[in-house]
Amino acid sequence: LAKTTQPISMDSYEGQEVNITCSHNNIATNDYITWYQQFPSQGPRFIIQGYKTKVTNEVASLFIPADRKSSTLSLPRVSLSDTAVYYCLVGDEDGGFKTIFGAGTRLFVKA
């Protein structure tokens, strides 16, 4: 049962801002929204997490509307090294404490 929906892939050019939107219509009240980045042959690594409104760190920004049914990861001025798969996660509304990774969004950054 899919918890999140993301675009399968996106293309961009160096220096552009990239926005990846994730839908999570069944997000539960207690769920946080977390994004991970995965490079080939590596495990995913945490990028950013938020509950509502906007969160910004040194890597990215996360925009969450009031209804929390979607979220947008924003990567400013991407470089070739940002080519990776990006995963959006929310908690499992069926209870328990695990989180479910979807298929992710494969971002290609071109020169």
Next chain:
Amino acid sequence: GAGVSQSPSNKVTEKGKDVELRCDPISGHTALYWYRQSLGQGLEFLIYFQGNSAPDKSGLPSDRFSAERTGGSVSTLTIQRTQQEDSAVYLCASSYQGYSDTQYFGPGTRLTVL
């Protein structure tokens, strides 16, 4: 401090053999996850351990798969009578308390079943 470690990094086995994959989580992390990732695919949840609670095994694909976590630390994922479709990268992650806590991933074990 040390991150999540997994061993072996690569494992090649013959169809029908049993394999054991090991995960050493970050010290003090109560939650431990196993995932499977086939080539070019997303992560498939397998099993989740949280403290002393009964593990969530809902992602194990068949009864050939099992996992245990001894002393709330090291975990072993066992695959019996391996099949070619078991070939994948098996990733382990740990987090401080589980749920929305940041998961820290190990480098994975690449399993190839011939």
